[in-house]
Amino acid sequence: MPIYEYQCTECMHNFEYLVMGSSVPDNCPACGSISVNKQMSTCGFTSKGVSGETVASSAGTSSCSGCSSTNCSSCGSL
Numbered sequence: 001m002p003i004y005e006y007q008c009t010e011c012m013h014n015f016e017y018l019v020m021g022s023s024v025p026d027n028c029p030a031c032g033s034i035s036v037n038k039q040m041s042t043c044g045f046t047s048k049g050v051s052g053e054t055v056a057s058s059a060g061t062s063s064c065s066g067c068s069s070t071n072c073s074s075c076g077s078l
C-alpha cells in the first residue's frame with residue numbers, strides 16, 4: 001500500500017497519506033485547506049513508463065534498499 005507525501009500549499013504543512021484505490025486526501029490536516037500537492041513518493045514502489053503508464057517496479061518484493069532489482073547481485077547491497 002503506497003504512502004504518498006503531500007504538502008499543503010496554504011500553510012506548507014507536510015503530511016503523509018495512505019492511498020487506497022483512487023482515494024485522495026481531501027484537505028490539509030493542519031489548516032483544512034483543500035489545496036494540497038502530491039510530493040514525490042519516498043517508497044518508489046512504482047515508476048512512470050515512457051508512455052505514461054504506471055509500471056510496477058518490483059512492487060515491494062525487493063529486499064534491496066540500494067537498487068530496484070529483485071536480487072542484489074548487481075549492487076551488492078543486502
Ligand SMILES: [Zn+2]
Pocket residue numbers: 008009010011012013028029030031032033
Ligand atoms: Zn494547511
